[in-house]
Amino acid sequence: MFTLSSRGVYGMTAMLELGLRVGTGPVQIKDIAAAHRIPQHYLEQILASLRKAGLVESFRGKQGGYQLASRPDQIRAIDILGCLEGGLSVSNTDSPLAFFFDRLENSIGTSIDVSLDDLINQYRQQQKNLHYSI
DSSP: OOOOOHHHHHHHHHHHHHHHTTTSOOBOHHHHHHHHTOOHHHHHHHHHHHHHTTSEEEEOSTTOEEEESSOGGGOBHHHHHHHHHOSOOOOOTTSTTHHHHHHHHHHHHHHTOOBHHHHHHHHHHHHHHHHHHO
8 A cells, every 4th residue: 555654754744843833943953853853954954955945945044944836725745755765656657456446546645735825724624623622
């Protein structure tokens, strides 16, 4: 079955964190790593890949760090995961069930073709609901 690696999960988490902090300036890797218990060295590699893909910008210096390269509504989860996980592929064209695997691949692609802004809004709503029910 389709499984995201820790690279994809950590990368999506870092992008969510950067999206939540839009307008506050660059965010340091150590802050993201500490907030989400992500190994800092691993996060450095992930953010370097996201920077090369043009999804984040990096800034040097004491006040340096990372921030989104575009508005959250212009960044799509499918692009983030494509950068970190490689192409989405669950089908084997030689299989007699290729039609099923193609349909599965399309369903997954549709599910992850959402904007980072949508994910931020869903996350905030989820957090609001958690606090409301306590």
